[in-house]
Amino acid sequence: MANIKFNWPIWGHKRIIKSLQNSILNDKLTHAYLFSGPPQIGKMTVARYFLKSIQCQGNMRPCQKCESCLSIERNTHLDTVIIDHENSIKIEDMRELQHKFSLKHQVGYKIALINNAENMTEEAANSILKFLEEPKGKAVIILITEAKQALLPTIISRCQIIKFLPVPIDIIKKELYNLSKDKQKASEISSLSLGRPGLARALLESPEIIKKQQKLVSQLERLYSARLLDRVNFVAKVAKDKALISEILDTWLAYFRDSLLALLRQGDLSMRQSKERFPKPKKYSKKEILRLIKQIYQTKLLLSWNVNPRLALENLVISF
Numbered sequence: 001m002a003n004i005k006f007n008w009p010i011w012g013h014k015r016i017i018k019s020l021q022n023s024i025l026n027d028k029l030t031h032a033y034l035f036s037g038p039p040q041i042g043k044m045t046v047a048r049y050f051l052k053s054i055q056c057q058g059n060m061r062p063c064q065k066c067e068s069c070l071s072i073e074r075n076t077h078l079d080t081v082i083i084d085h086e087n088s089i090k091i092e093d094m095r096e097l098q099h100k101f102s103l104k105h106q107v108g109y110k111i112a113l114i115n116n117a118e119n120m121t122e123e124a125a126n127s128i129l130k131f132l133e134e135p136k137g138k139a140v141i142i143l144i145t146e147a148k149q150a151l152l153p154t155i156i157s158r159c160q161i162i163k164f165l166p167v168p169i170d171i172i173k174k175e176l177y178n179l180s181k182d183k184q185k186a187s188e189i190s191s192l193s194l195g196r197p198g199l200a201r202a203l204l205e206s207p208e209i210i211k212k213q214q215k216l217v218s219q220l221e222r223l224y225s226a227r228l229l230d231r232v233n234f235v236a237k238v239a240k241d242k243a244l245i246s247e248i249l250d251t252w253l254a255y256f257r258d259s260l261l262a263l264l265r266q267g268d269l270s271m272r273q274s275k276e277r278f279p280k281p282k283k284y285s286k287k288e289i290l291r292l293i294k295q296i297y298q299t300k301l302l303l304s305w306n307v308n309p310r311l312a313l314e315n316l317v318i319s320f
Ligand SMILES: [Zn+2]
Pocket: 055, 056, 057, 058, 062, 063, 064, 065, 066, 067, 068, 069, 070
């Protein structure tokens, strides 16, 4: 496969991309991959380029014009199954996978891509486990999840785990500038993006999301100087909306991370010119901010374990 080259226009994740591309070049694919990381960070994008490049017949992969590339795009590829929905993944979803994987004809690889793998029912998870225990021939399963801890340990232990970390803000800024040719916008949005290219693009396309985030930040600023009772009342108001809570926590994280960066950069003249999106909270020392960041992470973890959201959030705001 000496002539194969790759064209994956992806923001960041260089090391992951390099190792996946090498595994194609050396024909050393693993039977199971687990792509793990926060939402909108690029897991699905990388996975799609990866599987297309395995199936593509062109020299520049993916070529986007061969029969394989086109049929994957239409989700009609004979040896590729993509399960990508928000609902729970049931055994019915697995039927097509089981069928395709059982067919004997074998030229290239059989590949299954399962997004939101944490939503697999027990039955579905067990059918995946069965495949992982006795993989046959040239077959690859790519599981994608934002909540690795919700998967069966027996599944996790049989996968090559690929952990997606936030993309450096400078890379996001550069890519945003390439798209928008607007320096200020690129710098503003990149600092709100939490290192998630998907979120950065969404913010670029829908400025109303920025307004919403700014609202969450001023809410936070009011909250941490508010009386205890007002903080608890705030929790009572939002506790029922899981999506809102996760948005709030992500925004607070970004806020405190930026505050920390601003503190660390003090005294460094070369850094002082870079503008921070959020004002620096005066009330907290570096140590305090670190504690809050840790606590927000802990709250997020508790929520992913289905702890009562009201309790988890109350615990956090009381510690402000
Ligand atoms: Zn192709």
